[in-house]
Amino acid sequence: MHHRTSRPKALGLGLTTFLALALVAPPALAAASAPAADADPVPGLVAGEDTATPQLVTGLAEAAPGNPADAARAHLAAHRDRYRVDPGQLTAIATDRTDDGGHTVRFQQDRGGIPVLGAQYLVHLTGDGAQQRVESVGGKYFTGLTAPTRPTIPAETLRNLALSSIEDEHARAGASAEDRGLVILPGGTGQLAQHFTVHSTTPAAGGRLVREVYVDATVGAIALAGAAAPYTVGADTGTGPTTPSDTGIEPATGTAPDAFGHSTKVNIGRLPDGSYQLTDLTRPAAITTYDAAGRDWGDFQGRIPADSHPVRSPSPDFPAATGSSGATDAQLDAAIVYDFYHDRLGRNGLDGKDGPITSVVDVTDGGDPFPNAYWDGQKMVYGGGGPQYNPFSVALDVAGHEMTHGVIQHTANLVGFGQAGAMNEALADYFGNAIEVTARGMSMNDPKAALLGESRCRTGTPEACAQRRLDDHRTTVNDYLGAGIGLDSGGAHLNSTIFSGALWDIRRTLDPLTADRLVYRALADYLTPMDDFVDGRNAVLAAGRALHLSRAQLRAVAGAFDAHGIQAGWQHRLGMxxxxxxxxxxxxxxxxxxxxxxxxxxxxxxxxxxxxxxxxxxxxxxxxxxxxxxxxxxxxxxxxxxxxxxxxxxxxxxxxxxxxxxxxxxxxxxxxxxxxxxxxxxxxxxxxxxxxxxxxxxxxxxxxxxxxxxxxxxxxxxxxxPLSDGHRMSGLTLKDGNLGWTESWASGQDYVDAATVYSIPAGKVTAQYVADAPGGSSPDAITSTLLAGGRLLWVETPGDRTKRSSVRSGALDGSGVTDVLPGTSPDAPPAGTAVTITASDLAVTYGGESRKPADGWTNAALPKLWQLPITGGTPERVSCNRGGQYQAAADQGTRVLWLDATPGRTDLVTRDRPAAGC
Structure with a gap:
């Protein structure tokens, strides 16, 4: 059994936090040749990327007697030539007992006591006492870090810089920045950064905004910043739930209706005043459910409000509202999840220490139905559903998925972006479905076994209602969505079934209990926060060897990953x-x-x-x-x-x-x-x-x-x-003695937007093209001003968001406007999406944000670049690369450079001319 010792949150990253890490991208992988049929599927050595320290070393059998943490540290110190690890930079954050009586020691790398983002190194030991041996070592450890450990920028300046990451000034005015502490960002010599979670509840932000921001603490510039997913939170703030043992509650039993009105037995707690509440004290981890009663989800963001209490009843028979709110189902789901992890996998609760398991049901979003559920770093929060959805606690697989985020947080702590984020979601998918299949006694061949969230909807078929399905047969080469970090945190959800599909195939191939133990062992004892798909494959195979799977079983595991294209070097086979x-x-x-x-x-x-x-x-x-x-x-x-x-x-x-x-x-x-x-x-x-x-x-x-x-x-x-006071300028462009920019100013209740030309030799404004329609409360009617071909170009977005934006061109003397790409063209980008242009004297290239299609994101729907002559014409695709194409910059003629997210990372790429036949 796994007995979890004290494990502090190594980096302070909640598992539902989604970061936009511009400086840390998934590494490229070396191409791999096909292994021989009789080859050992478990790799003996995997070299690290951008570090001298190996990612994985297996097949060891070296004596390491004594206390596991001390023995692991001594082993690393004795083999510095092998691992290139400085034990002085390691802090043991967990020593976990494994099923076979061994231990896994998880170290966090730090520099001067400051944690390094994603840097954890693990030592796996078998046996005990004098028979203890090191069997494998691996993880992420970054060599060459020389970043300072003391900030040189005042704390208030760092906080203000974090707030400045919100571009909308109205949203910024209502924002707050929670200081999450110092962290070293890896890469090169590293960066000392102050981590903030920025919150804004101003309507101008388009609703609530949660953003993780890392500010360089010695330079005073934003190093990393990105918005969190709409229905997740990234901070553990406020007061957590009260431990029931502190309030004099006694165990009792009662009844409560579920969401469908069926009465069921529940374990409850009796209060000193003779009333009852939904607190189950029959397990080492107390399970409690609160009813938000329609309050906004933001009120429960990382905390339990002081005026909120667990669901209560004057008698042990709870009323109908307990079921209609989803409280009964949430309480029962939490017990099922606890039992699965404890009885099947030997884990003591979500945190591994039998800490309380808390749920909140029936939250809303500004009074509207909240059609989602999430783990906020310390508890579950469920939407009450609405006309289309049942209370979200009805779906056991959804509850298991979200609570598994709590398990992940206290084990591998996978970050929520890119391939690591996709594995985070994949593991939550796998265990969410495994919990439901096991608890319901379903066959792995049941068509509903691989569906996630199929019981959320009040209407529709399970297949139509399911949020994801783990048997969609997606592969890296055929189906990986090359999403930029701004979309779904680099495809964290969009690409998850590539990895979860491989895990689900393993569960169908092996005995389900063996598969569950295998995947859990990989999560708890081999994965580290910033691992990618291939690291995940290696972790599962290494865990399989530790569990003494047969050679045939290990080959089956490797075959499942192969079938989903999770092999070293898969990015090189995308056909860019x-x-x-x-x-x-x-x-x-x-x-x-x-x-x-x-x-x-x-x-x-x-x-x-x-x-x-x-x-x-x-x-x-x-x-x-x-x-x-x-x-x-x-x-x-x-x-x-x-x-x-x-x-x-x-x-x-x-x-x-x-x-x-x-x-x-x-x-x-x-x-x-x-x-x-x-x-x-x-x-x-x-x-x-x-x-x-x-x-x-x-x-x-x-x-x-x-x-x-x-x-x-x-x-x-x-x-x-000498320009007008009260006007805001942005988007500077300069060429051949002319200066251009976008200008906006208040006019009554609206803003007026204009594209302006200033002649440097004449020393005055020679042209100003005002948008046809006022920009409204947000000055977005004119963007992307650019001087090219002896004219001023810009993007003009109509106030009517049902129309399309135009690419327009104006003479430098203000004598007239022509449309390079009129908004009436079917090739013009939809209004309401961010559009950018770049141009040479011959061609205009445009691209930018895409709208989510009704049937979901595909590579075809991700942002692409289009080019047409500067005098107008039919746009052509710049490149047939299937992933997202961003930040284009024109060179001479038709040559364009851009940042391309197709290969699971971001590359600077170029083409000399438009592609044909995409």
Whole structure:
């Protein structure tokens, strides 16, 4: 049996937290040849990615007597040449007893006492006492970390920067930032970051917003940021439920109706005043259910409000409302889940320590039905359903899925993005369905066994109602959705059935109990927070060897993963038609491109410095070269004209003063010139543009919010342009002596949007094209201004969101507008979606956000790039790559560069001309 010792939350990441980690992407995998038929399916050695430490070493039998944690540490210390691990950077966070009497010791890597995101290293021991042996070692440990461990930016500045990640100023005004502590972000030398969970409940944010933000604590720039999923929370805040033993409750039995009115026996608690509540004290883990009675789910976000109490009744026979709210089902489901993990897998509750299991039912979303359920880091929260849905606690597989997130949180703690996020969901799917199938006595061949959530709906067939099905036969090469991190946290749900399908096939092939023990052993003792699909495969196979599965059984397990394409190097078999310029790019923004050269921020390939600015050829000739200095600051947000670049440097100077600086340098090297430095002021620069000897940038006064444009003309000092007060400027574009931008200003209750041209030689505005329809309360009518082909181009979105956006072109002297792509064209993007354009003097390329199709996301529905002549015409696909295509930048002629998410990571890629026959 597994006896879980004390396990603190290693990184403070709730399992329903979905991060947008721009600097940490799933690593590329080496191609693998097909193994021989009699080959051992369990790998003996798996090398680590971007680290000298191996990912997995199996087949060991080395003596390690003594206390398991001490013995594991001593083993690592004695074999530094093998593992390249510094035991001084390891903290033992769990020592778990395994079914065969051995132990797994889970270490968290830290630097100066600060945890490293996703870095856990595990040692597996068999036997006991003098017979104890190390059988395998593995996980994630990052070598070469030299990041500082003390912040140099004031705490309040870091908090304000976290809040600034919310672009909408109305939503930002009503936001709060909860400090989650310091963390080291891995990659290269690492980054010291302050982690915040940002909350906003302002309607302008489009409803509630939960965002995980990591702010570089020595530079003062946002390193990672991303919105959480709509119905999840990422923080454990507030007061948790009261432990029943502290309140004088005595065990009792009673009856309660379920959601369908059927009376059932329930274990309850008798209060000192003679009343009763839904608290089951018959198990070591107390099980309690609260009724939100229609209160908003946000009131229960990571806490139990002080005025909320467990479901109560004056007698042991609970009333009908206990069933209609879903409370009875939630209480019974929690008991079933506990029994499954305890009796079948030897786990003592969700946290492994028999901590209380708490559910909240009948929450709403602003008074509307809440059609979902989630684990918030300490409890279950269920929607009450509504006209279309039963209370969500009715679905045992959904309850098992969400409570399994609690188990995952206290074991592998898989993060919620990319392939690790997809495995997080896959494991929750697997155990949710396994719990239901086992409790209901269903056959694995039952058509409903592989369906998740088929009982949620009041109407419709189980197949139509199911949220996912684990036998959909999806594979990596055929079906992996190349979603960018902004969509479903990089496909966490969209790609989950690729992995859960393999696990479900294993359960159909092996004895179900053996399969459950195998998958649980992999989760509890082999997986680490940022593992990918192939790491997951290796973890399951290693767990199989530890459980003494036969060679034939291990081959069957490997065959299930093979059938779903989960093999080393699967990304190389996707058939991409683009040329890769930079693999696994970590750029937080689009590349800057002009005249055969690109400039973009990326992690230092030597691993010796902060992320820096690099430049390279758009044809792929030669290796990228570093453009920015190694001065401890973050360099990025660049612009280029193909000869020189201008960019922002953010961080502390040699005197330890924080600030932002505008720099420029020739792409061929040479001296770096400073144009603006914000040190000691409230003025912060941004949005740089360059053309020849002209450089423009926006300056925002952080105290007043006032934005202005500064211009360095002919290599001279930057001066502020005399523009209208009260106007907001963004989207700078500069070319051949003309400067363009998007401008908005208040007019009564609405905003007016315009695309503006400023002639630098004339020193005045020469054209201003006002949007046909007012932008309304959000100034979004005109976006993506761009100078190309001797004209100003922009995207114009009509106020009527049922129509389509236009790509428009205006003369530089204001003499007229033409439509490059009219909104009446069926090829025009739908209004209400974010559209960006890029252009050479010959062609316009557009792309951006896509709307979710009614039948769900597919690769075909992910954002794609389209190109047409700058004078207008029929758009053509730029690339047939099936995944998401983002942040395009035009070069000469029809050549385009972009960030492509097709291969399960983000690459900088290019094509010279549109693709044919997609």
């Amino acid at each position: 038609d683009s040329r890769t310029l930079l693999s696994d790019a970590s750029a937080p923004s689009a590349p800057a491109v002009a005249d055969g050269h690109w400039v973009m921020a990326d992690a230092d390939p030597t691993g010796k410095a902060q992320p820096a600015l690099y430049t390279g050829s758009t044809t792929g000739r030669g290796a990228p070269t570093r453009l920015s200095p190694d001065d401890g600051r973050v360099h990025g947000w660049a612009a280029t004209d193909g000869t020189s670049a201008a960019w922002l440097a953010v961080g502390t100077d040699a005197q330890g003063r924080w600030g932002m600086e505008v720099l420029t340098r020739s792409l061929a090297g040479g001296p770096i010139r400073s144009l603006f430095n914000s040190t000691g002021t409230t003025r912060e620069p941004g949005e740089v543009a360059i053309s020849g000897n002209d450089i423009a940038f926006k300056v925002t006064d952080s105290a007043t919010g006032r934005t202005r444009i500064h211009l360095s003309h002919g290599g001279g000092p930057a001066v502020e342009l």
